[in-house]
Amino acid sequence: MGAMPGGRPVRVSLVGSTGSIGTQAVEVMTAEPGRFTAVGLATWRSVDVLAAQAQALRPEVVAIGDAGLVGALAAAVPKGTEVLAGPEGLAAVARLGDVVLNAVVGFAGLPVTLAALGAGRRLALANKESLIAGAPVVARAKATPGAEIVPVDSEHCALHQCLRAGAGPDEVARLVLTASGGPFRGRTSEELAAVEVKDALAHPTWRMGPKITVDSSTLMNKGLEVIEAHELFGVDYDRIAIIVHPQSVVHSMVEFIDGSTVAQLSQPDMRLPIGYALGYPRRLTHPFGAIDWDSLGRLDFEPPDRKVFVCLDLAEEAGRAGGLAPAWLNAGNEVGVAAFLAGRIGWAAIAEVVAETLAARDGAEANDAEDVVDADRRARERAELAVRRRERAG
Numbered sequence: 001m002g003a004m005p006g007g008r009p010v011r012v013s014l015v016g017s018t019g020s021i022g023t024q025a026v027e028v029m030t031a032e033p034g035r036f037t038a039v040g041l042a043t044w045r046s047v048d049v050l051a052a053q054a055q056a057l058r059p060e061v062v063a064i065g066d067a068g069l070v071g072a073l074a075a076a077v078p079k080g081t082e083v084l085a086g087p088e089g090l091a092a093v094a095r096l097g098d099v100v101l102n103a104v105v106g107f108a109g110l111p112v113t114l115a116a117l118g119a120g121r122r123l124a125l126a127n128k129e130s131l132i133a134g135a136p137v138v139a140r141a142k143a144t145p146g147a148e149i150v151p152v153d154s155e156h157c158a159l160h161q162c163l164r165a166g167a168g169p170d171e172v173a174r175l176v177l178t179a180s181g182g183p184f185r186g187r188t189s190e191e192l193a194a195v196e197v198k199d200a201l202a203h204p205t206w207r208m209g210p211k212i213t214v215d216s217s218t219l220m221n222k223g224l225e226v227i228e229a230h231e232l233f234g235v236d237y238d239r240i241a242i243i244v245h246p247q248s249v250v251h252s253m254v255e256f257i258d259g260s261t262v263a264q265l266s267q268p269d270m271r272l273p274i275g276y277a278l279g280y281p282r283r284l285t286h287p288f289g290a291i292d293w294d295s296l297g298r299l300d301f302e303p304p305d306r307k308v309f310v311c312l313d314l315a316e317e318a319g320r321a322g323g324l325a326p327a328w329l330n331a332g333n334e335v336g337v338a339a340f341l342a343g344r345i346g347w348a349a350i351a352e353v354v355a356e357t358l359a360a361r362d363g364a365e366a367n368d369a370e371d372v373v374d375a376d377r378r379a380r381e382r383a384e385l386a387v388r389r390r391e392r393a394g
């Protein structure tokens, strides 16, 4: 049921297998015995977790991004497992299998996205940053025969499902992205001046890694998701709306030209969108997101506060500018978030670093992946200067 034609299991490569999304992908594969088989597993430096996964799933190939750890990995995986190292090792794993999950965190996921699409794979995309920063080159790689992106991001997975009934592009009026609002929903700028890292990491509904959890607290995550939706579904920015929905049960909606809105609802559990992308076009048989309507209670909606959460407007500005502007936005954000997590700057300074970085962008064009990597590097240099000017004493 749901296996490939001929009854063989779906061959899956997991790149970023040891993080929050990667480990939940392993749970999905384990919950559907006989349906999936792991062909490749890769991560940056969590050797022990990767080795344990290799012992359990018996992939053909494993890869570790930090080449200095290759010896430790080789000693801990089953005999006969091919062991690769370095960024090229991760890209090699991304060329294997029927479906490739890109669950790398941040811009570092770009080579994985390009390798999977360039090899004509179905890409289960959890790494939104590669699509956002590298949009012009990712679009070209996606034209490879067989290549396809199925989003893992819960909002985009919802939109993918809402659009699946076969609506024509001219029948879509708006995409409506829902946002939980994060831990700081309803706060004023004054109240947010002194928040600490632990406050930003206390997400009310989703269990996620630190980078995306901070992005949720600034709403930059939602801003990035607007660009992601534009790139995935080809809908222009005037027709992508955001609504705050604190319960995180409605994952997003499509409004059609006749006024009808189709929504996707499920419990906030990333294993549903992960399984949707790994199993597409057949649904999982395990109901990870099933709703108990008797206890669900109410669903609330409110517009986002764009004065407090300025990252929304910054992201939309970058998206509308197009080209490499989203790469500058993303780099500024990654540097700002890392500096906040390291205690170097306050929470409100993240958006200041992003704004300063985005304003400093040059007019370079993205003809190939190297142009994107160059823009990312120049943007990070500018962002680091912006961080230093705001660095907290001590």
Ligand code: MG
Pocket (backbone or CB within 6 Å): 153, 154, 155, 225
């Ligand atoms: Mg999301």
